[in-house]
Amino acid sequence: MMCSPFMCNLLTYYYTADAYMISYFFAVCFVYILSKKQKIWCFLASALLLSCSLCLYQAFLGTSITLCMIYLLYRLIRCKDDWKKIATLGIYFLASGCLGIAIYLLGYKIFCAYKDIFPVGDRGFSRMGIIEWSRLGKQIKQAYIYFVDYFLTNKLVQNSWHRRELCNGFIISLIIGIILFFLWQNRKNVINVCLALAGTILIPLCFMSITVYAPDASIEQATGILMLPHMSFLYLFVLALSVGKAGEYANVYGRKIVKWMVFAAAIYMCHIMILFTQIFQNALRVNLNKDYALAQRIVMQVEALPEYHPDMPIMISGNTGRGNYPQLDQYDSLFYVTKGTVAPYGYFWDTNGSYSCWVGFLNSYLGADFTVCTTIDEIKQTQEYQNMPIFPQEGSVRMIGDCAVVKLSMQ
DSSP states (O other), X not given: OTTSHHHHHHHHOTTTHHHHHHHHHHHHHHHHHHXXXXXXXXXXXXXXXXXXXXXXXXXXXXXXXXXXXXHHHHHHHTSOOOHHHHHHHHHHHHHHHHHHHHHHHXXXXXXXXXXXXXXOOTTSGGGTTOOOHHHHHHHHHHHHHHHHHHHHSSSSSOTTGGGHHHHHHHHHHHHHHHHHHHHHHTTTOHHHHHHHHHHHHHHXXXXXXXXXXXXXXXXXXXXXXXXXXXGGHHHHHHHHHHSSXXXXXXXXXXXXXXXXXXXXXHHHHHXXXXXXXXXXXXXXXXXXXXXXXXXHHHHHHHHTXXXXXXXXXXXXXXXXXGTTOOOOGGGHHHHHHTTTSSGGGOSSOSSTTHHHHHHHHHHHHHOOOOEEOSOHHHHHTSHHHHTOOOTTSTTXXXXXXXXXXXXXXXX
């Protein structure tokens, strides 16, 4: 997990990374505490932890859902628990989870009413928990498609790099093989077999459950992988099923063969993820060097304006890649590998937030003291702005009103 696409994305959000990790920690502790003892204090404490996790980041509800299903299957297959115990534990998990969600939603509604505020709808969580039954079938189907895409295709991440999709396919095949062997061993216990089959079928849905409880939150966006920290659980699941002393699923030679196969796949996957993390860091470094050099040139021209003063408002609009500073071809391989992360997007995105990002970058890295222009929309409508050339051409840096304007691209 430490070298996963999720962790790479997370650390670029250094200003919220601690909150995200605490949310993730609470989501895992929810399952851990429930799995230890079936006591009322465990039930209530877990519900409270889940509600706290959702308060920090709602997307990590999928982490708790996935971990619950994996744990129940582990108890059924490796520990060979009776179906009654599995059903009781499942109901226990579900009840505590529903209580935690209810506490979160109640607190959320009260806080919004008290502060007279409304959730931002751009990430899709403003309608979390509102299930449209007419869309449910399509959402469930999409969850399975996303599961396949994440592990076996290049639609979400670049799985063809170092043949990661083959390793993922091999690991999924091992999981299915171990479960099928369990089903064969317990073919006379119809209820256990049915529970194992149902759990296996539901695993992809649990991994991508966000498509059901928050269907408007798209994991195909630049920050989509940030909502899926639990995808690494698949590798932990195959280790839990094949390694350890709990239960027996085959003869001694069969167990040894499976263990060595799992170890080989795990080592290869770790190797890929370590390389991936290094490439991700290199991609960020390329973006930083490019933007730092450009920022120096921008500051020099802004400071040359007759109206310049240290804390003047500044507006830097456009995208460097569409202007006179496109990404160099020799770096295409870096951004090919890091598909699915924020690395290919650079430090400044095509959003209104890029204006404050530029000001923060100039102030942090170059010691400037600029402020964000407050009349951006009005300036963009002026004929003077629309007729400006692209930086670094003459006239691409000028004063419009009391704001220094820098135009990096036409769009």
